Amino acid sequence: xxxxxxxxxxxxxxVTKESGNGMDWISVKASSGFWTMRFRQDNMMFxxxxxxxxxxxxxxxxxxxxxxxxxxxxxxxxxxxxxxxxKSYTGWCDRQTKQEEVLGDEEDTKILEEERRKxxxxxxxxxxxxxxx
Numbered sequence: 724x725x726x727x728x729x730x731x732x733x734x735x736x737x738v739t740k741e742s743g744n745g746m747d748w749i750s751v752k753a754s755s756g757f758w759t760m761r762f763r764q765d766n767m768m769f770x771x772x773x774x775x776x777x778x779x780x781x782x783x784x785x786x787x788x789x790x791x792x793x794x795x796x797x798x799x800x801x802x803x804x805x806x807x808x809x810k811s812y813t814g815w816c817d818r819q820t821k822q823e824e825v826l827g828d829e830e831d832t833k834i835l836e837e838e839r840r841k842x843x844x845x846x847x848x849x850x851x852x853x854x855x856x
Contacts, residue, residue, distance in 0.1 A: 731776035733786035736793075738776045749773055751789050758793060 731738040741748040747764040749772045762769040775785040826834070
């Protein structure tokens with residue numbers, strides 16, 4: 724990596740933003756240096772970790788999440804544990820889905836009409852410059 728910048732320290736972990744090879748990365752490393760997880764800038768977790776690292780009010784949550792990732796990546800739980808984990812994960816996914824805003828047909832039609840008008844206006848404006856723009 725060409726450039727490393729420490730953006731947060733949470734518990735025994737260091738969060739760095741790195742750039743190199745035409746890509747930005749977020750790395751979370753154990754202070755000991757024996758464990759790391761990295762996310763590329765095109766991964767949703769890059770934005771999530773970057774946002775939490777930049778907000779001290781979220782550092783406790785970030786630390787807890789990193790500890791969970793650390794523990795899960797350094798153990799081999801039994802099948803009962805994994806089944807319970809997947810039940811919990813499925814429940815969380817269901818709660819997330821219920822919280823998502825679902826647009827009704829009327830709202831959907833309104834948004835599509837607005838986008839169609841924008842597209843038409845853009846085409847009209849691009850035709851006004853006579854193709855010399």
